[in-house]
Amino acid sequence: MKALVFVEIDIDYCSLVYGTAPCMATTEGETPTGAAKCFNSIGTCQDRENFASSTVTLRFAQGTAYLAESGIDAIAAIEDVSVTPGTISLGEDLGTRSSLRVTMSDFPWSDTGPGFDKYLADRAYDPFRQGTFWGKFRARFPSLRGRPIRVIRGFLGQTLEEMETRHFVIESTDGPTSRATFSIVAKDALKLASGDRAQAPRLSRGFLVGSLAVDGTTATLSPAGIGDLEYPSSGYVAIGGKEICAFTRSGDVLTLTRAQLGTEASQHGSDDRVQIVLRYVGEDPADIISDLLQTYANVPAGYIPLATWQDETANYLKRVYTATIADPVAVGTLLSELIEQAALALWWSDIDQQIRLQVLRGIPTTAARFTMENVLKGSFDSKEQPDRRISQVWTYFGQRNPLERVEDPDNYRSTAITVDLAAETDYGSPAIKKIFARWIPAFGRTVALRLNDIQLGRFVTPPRHFSWEVLRSESDIVSLGGGYRLEWRTIQDATGAPTDAPVQVTRIGVSVDKLRVEAEEMLFQQLDPEDLTNRTITVDSNSLNLNLRSIHDTLYPAPTDADVLAGVTLTCIIESGVIVGSALTANPAFDVGSWPDDFPITLVVNGRIQGRGGDGAYDPAGSDGLPGGTALYTRFPVDLEVGSGEIFGGGGGGAGNVNVIDPAVDFVNGGGGAGSLPGNGGPQPGTNPVIVSKSTAASNGTTEAGGLGSQPASGPKGGTGGGPGLAGQSLGGSAGGAAGTAIDGDSYITVTVGPGDIRGPQIN
Template sequence: MPLPSTTARDTARQAHERVPVVVLELDLDTCANTFGVSPCTATGTECYNTFATCKDRPNFNRSTKTVKFCSRGTPIPPGETLRPYLVDITGAVTSIDIEKGFAARASLTARLTDEPDADIEMDPYVASRASAAQGTFWTRLLRRNPNYIGRTARVRRGYAVTPWDWDTFQDERYVIDRIAQGANGEISITLKDPTKLADRGKIPVPTDGKLLEQLKGVAATGLVQAATSTTIQFDPQADSNDDALNGFEVAILNSTGAGQRRTISDYDGATRTATISSAWAVAPDTTSTYEVGALSLTLTSGKGSQYPDPASTGKREFIRIGEEVIEYTAVSGDVLSWDSGENRAQFGTTRADHAKGEVVQLCRAWFDEPVTDVIVDLLEESDMPSAWIDTTGIAAIESEWYGEQFHVTACLSEPESATSLLEDLLPQISAVLWWEPGAQKVKMDVLLAKLASPPEWTDEATLIEGSVAVDTLDDLRLTYAAAFHGLTSATANRKEAKYYGFGEIAIDTDAESANEYGDRRTQVTFSRWFPEASAVAMRCYVGRLLVQRRDAPKRIRAQIDPKDHELAAADAVDVLTAQLVDDTGDPIATRCILTKWDDRGDRVNVELRTLPAGRTYGYIAPDGTADHPTDTVYAHISNDTPTMGDGSAPYLIL
C-alpha cells in the first residue's frame, strides 16, 4: 500500500527543484477558561492557562493548544505561526523487524533551538503582565507544561510551494515521550509511535484479589452412605458443621448415578446429609462415589471489581490460583462463582487446594479464535484505540493467509506486556505488525511473497550514487525448524518441550550437506497459542521458516531521492543494482520489501530485505485455468525434473 499522497504533493515531490519542509506540531494541554471569569474563580496574578500554573484546579477545563515549529529557512506563509526552531528530525519512521514480527517502535528525535521569545503566543495575559517575560521560550514552556508525556505530536513532511499548500504535506502521528534540554540550550524531543502503548499495557490485567478463605480442591469425597431422590448422605469424614457445604456441588463420580451434579441447598452436619437443589435423575446408591466441591470463592474486601463479569463482557472469564485455572461465570460483589465443578482445573491444570491469602490472578483466554482476532484483541487490550488499527487490512490478511488451522486456543495466566505477546505470536504466523504513520494506523502483513508487480528501483533512475550497501544476514540462516504446540497446561513452563503434546519439524538436509552450507542452524518455537488441531498450521510455519531463511536473506541499505519516496513499509520493490547480479555478472532484479525509511527531506534513507531469492510465487490455480506457461498468473505443479514445462524453476508452496 503506497504512502498516502495528493496531486499537490506528488507535483512538488517530483519537481527537479523542491523545498522540503518539516513541521512539528505538539498538542499541549491548555485551559479553555479565562482567568477569573466564571467558572474560573481564581484571583490575583494570572496563570498561564496550564494545569501546572492553574489557581483553580477544580475548574480546570482541559483543552488543546497546538504549538508549531518548522525547519529553519522555511518560507513561512502569512498567517501561520510556525516557529523556525527545528534543526532536524532524525530516526526511522518505521522499522519492521521480520524476525520479531512486531516492528520496533518508531522513535524520532527532533532537535530545536531556543530563543528569548516575547511570550505573546504562550501567555494569554501577556498584555496585562506587570513586567515582560523572562527566560526563553522552551524554559517557560517546560516549566508551565511538565505533563507533556503521552500528548500527541504530528510530524508533517511536505514542500514549500507558492502559494503555500498544506496538501503537499503528509502527516505522521506520534506521542511525546521525552523533552530534554541540552547544555547549549538545544531542545531534544523524543517522539514514539502509538504502538508504544503496547509496551505499557499488560495482558491479562494484573489483579491483586486474594482468597478470603481456603478454597479446597475437593471438600469431601467417599462412598455414598445413603440417598433419596433429593438427598445424599456422605461419609462420616465429611464436615460435621451444619450448613458448611451449603452452595457446594456434589458430583457422582462413578457407579449408580455417575455423571450427575447437583448443588447442595442444605447440609445437616450431624447426619452428613445434604439436600440437593433438584432431584437426582437416577438416585445414587451405596456403590456410588461422590465428590463435593465449592462453586464460589470470596475475595478480600473490595477486590471483586477487578474481575470482569462474563455476563457483561460476553466472553468466558478465567482466574488462576496457584497452578490451577478456574472458569468463573458470575461476579457478585467480592464473590466469584461458577456453575459446575467442571469449571475447575481448566486448560490442562490440576484441581488443587488453595490456602487463604493466595493471589487470584485474572486470565485471558481464547477458544478457537481466528488468529488475527487475537492480534486485534491484544492491541485493543493494550489501550490502542480501535480507530488506530487497520482492521480492514487485517481481515484481508486473515482471508488470504489463514484459516481454521490458525485458530487460537490459549490461556494467558500471567500478566505480560502486549508487546512480548505479539512478538511471541506474530513470527508463528509469518506476520509483521507496525505503525504506519502516514495512514496513522497499525498495519499487518505477511512478508512471505509479494505477487503484484512492484515498482523498480534502479542505479539509473532511483538509487543515489554511493549509497547502496548490501549485507548478507548469515546469522538468520536456518536448516532445521521445530515447533511444539498443544501446551498441556496453561500454568506449565512453556519453554520446555515436555509440556507440549505435539511437535512439527522441518529439516533441509540439502542445505546441511557438505556441498552446501555444511552446518545445522536450528530454531525451536514453543507455541502456547496453537492447540493440537493446528498441526497443519505448525507444519506451514516450520516449512515457511526454511523457505524464508534456508539461504541467508540480504539487507540492502540505500538512499533514494524524494521523487521516488512513494512506498510505505512492507511494500515490495524490485531492486536493480550493480551490487546484486546473476551468475554472469549482470544486474538482476531482486524482489525486496521496504523495512525501514527515514525521510531527511533532501534524501530518504531506506532499508530493504530480500524475499526468498530466485523463486516464483503464485496462488494455486483454480479449476479451468490454462496450463503453464500459457497461464503464469497462478502457480502450477511442476514435472518431476523438477522444472516447469518450459524449463523454468518450479513454483514454491508457502
C-alpha cells in the same frame, strides 16, 4: 528551492474559564484552591475533577529569513530535527521503532495565543520579562509522554496540507538546559506496546479473603468492592499462580469451577492473588492485534485500519489463533509471538498515521523493479546474513498449562518438525530454530507445519540484505513494506546470467533530496494454493470428548455457505496409535458437531475412537452392570476412512450378585467394561465404608478388555466387564451393562475406505 520545517505538538488544554461553573476553582473565600489563577493546564489545575480537556496544537518552525513569506503561523524555535527510521521485521517480531528528536531554543515569551495564558490581565508580572518559554511550559505540562507530535517538511509556496507530514508519539523531554535548549524524543505508535507501559492482561488487584479448600466452590475477593471495579461477570481467574478456575461473579463473591485449562485443583491460602485470565479462542489475528493494542496499550482506534487488516488475513491467511494468557505479559511480547507464529509483518506508517499489517507471501514477478536505471549511482550495497540460516524448525504447540513457562518444551502436547537435509549437506551443519507456539492450540499440526514451511522457505538460504538510494522526487515508486524485484549486475544465476531478487522494503531513511532504501530478500516457500482451501485437523495425542466443530473453530474461521460454494473442505485425521476416548458414558468420545449444509467432511481414523467403559455393578446401585458409552456420534454427513483404524463402543459393566454362602460378604461386584476411559469395577470410589467392608472388589476394565468381577474365596463371583463393543457378563437374574454404540448416526456415514475394526452397535 527554499525548504521549510515545522513541528506540531498537540497538548491537553482546559476549555473552561477559571472559577466559572463547572470549574470550582477560586482564589477567594475561606478555602481558596490557589493563590492565583491556573494556566488551563493539567499541571496547574485546581479542580482536576472538572478538567475539560480540549486539544490545542502548538506549531514551531526552523527559523529562516523567508519563514514569514510562507504565511504559516509558527514559533521560530527549532534548532535541529532528526528522524531515525524504524525497521520492519518480516515474520519474526515487532522490529525496531522509528524515532524523532527535536531540539529547540529557549527564549522569553509573551504568553499570548491559543494554548497559553488566558488571564494575562490578572497577573502582576510581565511574562516577557519573567521566565522563559520552555521553563514555564515544563511547569504547566510536567509530561508530554504519549502526546502526538508531527514533523512537517516542505518548500516555500506549499501549504501545510501539501507538505510531507510524519507522525510520532512523544516519549520524553529534556530541559530547559543550561545551554537554553529543550529537546523532545518521540517514537512511532508501536512504542506504546512496550512492556514498561502495556501488559495484557492487566494486573488484578483482588485477593482471597480466606483460605480455599481443594473442593471449595466459592471464594470472596478483597478489598471490598473490587469485584465490581475490576472483574467481569464471568470468565477465568488464576488463583495464587497455581490453578485456573472458571467463575461467575456476584459482587465480590466468585462461584468457581475448579481445575480448568490444564491446571489441577489445589489448596489456596488467604491473600492468594486472583488474577483475571485473558483468553482468545479461535480469533482472527487482525482482531487479536487490534484488541491488544487498543485495550491494553491504549493505541487510538484511528491508528488501526481494522477492516483492511481483516481483508488481508481473510485473503491470505484464513486461519485463526488461540491463546490463554494467565499472567500479565508485555503486549509487545505477545505481538511478536503472534507475528512469528502467523507469519505476519506489522509496522507504523508515519506518513499515513496508521499501523500496517501484512501476511507474508511471495513477491510476484510482475512487481515494480529497481534497476541500475532508477538507483542512484554508487549507492547500491548487498550484504550476506549467514547467521540467519535455518535448516530445521521445531515448533512446539498445544500448550498444556498456561501457568507454566512458555519456553518449556514439556509444557506442550505436540511438536511439528521440518528438516531440510539437503541444506544441511550444503552448509555442513544443522541450524535449528525452536518456536514455542503459545498461539497454536492442540490438533493444529497443519498450522504448525505451515509455519515451519514459511520459516524454512525464508531462511534455509540466508536472505541477503540490500540497500540503495533513489531521488526524493521518485518517492512515489517505493513504500515501506512494499514488495519489489531488484535487478543488479551482481545478482546472477548459476550460469552468470543476470537475474532478479524478490525483496521487501524494511526501512526508508529520508533526507532533503533522496531516500535511503533498505530491503530484505523475500525468499518464500510457495505453498500449495489449496493450503488455504483444504483444511486439515490432525489429532496426534490421546484425547477425551472431542467436538470436531469446536476444534475447527480454534484453528480456522467459522465455515460459511460461501466457503461451501468456494470448495472449502475439511479432513480430520486421527493418527495411528492415538485413542480418542470419553470421560463419561453419557458423552460420545467424538462428536462431529454442526456444520453448514453440504460442507464436505472426511474423517480418517488411523488410530481409535473408543467410548467409555460402563461401570460394573456395585451396591448400593444394584446388581445390574451399567452400559458402555458411544464412540462416534454424528448428525451430519461424513465420509469415513477407517481402513486400518478402530471404532469401539464402550464395553458394558459386569453384573453383580448377593453372596448367600458367605454372610460376611453381602455383595459381589461386577467388573468394569473395556473403554477409554475404562469402566470402574465395584465398589465405586466414595462408596460408604460399611458397604465396602461387606463386598469384594472387582477389577477395572482396560482399553482392550473388561475387568474381572469380584472373586470371593467362596460363593458366586461377579460378572466380567464387556470387551470393546460388547455387553457385560450377566449372572442369573442380574444383567450385564449394554454394549456402548460404535456409531450413533450410521445413516450419515459413508465408508469410503474400510472396513476397519468397528465393534459395537451402529444405530441412528
